[in-house]
Amino acid sequence: DVVMTQTPLSSPVTLGQPASISCRSSQSLVHSDGNTYLSWLQQRPGQPPRLLIYKISNRFSGVPDRFSGSGAGTDFTLKISRVEAEDVGVYYCMQATQFPRTFGQGTKVEIK
Amino acid sequence: EVQLVESGGGLVQPGGSLRLSCEASGFSFSSTWMHWVRQVPGKGLVWVALIKSDGTTIYADSVRGRFTISRDNAKNTLHLQMNSLRAEDTAVYHCARDWFHAIDYWGQGTLVTVSS
Numbered sequence: 001d002v003v004m005t006q007t008p009l010s011s012p013v014t015l016g017q018p019a020s021i022s023c024r025s026s027q028s029l030v031h032s033d034g035n036t037y038l039s040w041l042q043q044r045p046g047q048p049p050r051l052l053i054y055k056i057s058n059r060f061s062g063v064p065d066r067f068s069g070s071g072a073g074t075d076f077t078l079k080i081s082r083v084e085a086e087d088v089g090v091y092y093c094m095q096a097t098q099f100p101r102t103f104g105q106g107t108k109v110e111i112k
Numbered sequence: 113e114v115q116l117v118e119s120g121g122g123l124v125q126p127g128g129s130l131r132l133s134c135e136a137s138g139f140s141f142s143s144t145w146m147h148w149v150r151q152v153p154g155k156g157l158v159w160v161a162l163i164k165s166d167g168t169t170i171y172a173d174s175v176r177g178r179f180t181i182s183r184d185n186a187k188n189t190l191h192l193q194m195n196s197l198r199a200e201d202t203a204v205y206h207c208a209r210d211w212f213h214a215i216d217y218w219g220q221g222t223l224v225t226v227s228s
Contacts (some may be wrong), residue, residue: 041215048206048219049215050218051211051216054211055212055213055214060214060216092157094157096213096214100170100172101147103156103158104156105156106157
């Protein structure tokens with residue numbers, strides 16, 4: 001199985017300041033079709049997860065442009081350019097290149 | 113609007129069975145791959161199973177042989193039949209829609225508790 005490792009596991013951030021989450025996979029996530037199926041999800045308290053980013057860097061419909069994704073191969077990053085109060089929650093990376101689908105442990109973003 | 117509504121969770125004894133359902137609306141269910149993902153409250157996400165539009169099924173090792181994912185395209189409903197349940201199967205079970213190898217919409221989930 002592909003192991004997804006996120007750092008940090010907790011990220012206290014000041015409102016208006018940037019935040020960054022790293023996700024590393026134990027194997028390359030480049031699929032045989034040439035795509036890299038790495039996505040980022042946000043889970044607000046009491047809510048199901050919500051898709052933010054797919055295929056490394058593509059923002060899903062309705063996602064604010066303060067969220068951005070980058071990376072390649074085995075190393076990926078989610079950045080929030082200016083954290084807002086509504087961004088509080090747990091963020092997960094997920095790989096869909098291989099079965100079983102696997103998730104990172106989650107990074108809790110909270111306001112200082 | 114895409115909606116996924118799970119039902120069927122509850123308290124069951126170890127070794128027992130439970131059948132979860134997920135009613136889908138707002139999209140072409142029959143042509144969409146669908147997942148079950150579970151989450152112990154306060155913990156992370158764990159993928160359980162997938163059913164493709166052609167009926168092909170794929171399972172996590174931890175549930176293979178005990179769980180069966182199925183779909184009723186006439187009723188736009190996804191199912192998860194869970195047999196030989198164990199304490200470690202206790203979790204909130206979400207159904208979720210696959211979208212070009214991402215998971216874009218998730219249901220609120222239904223809680224399954226396996227305990228004597």
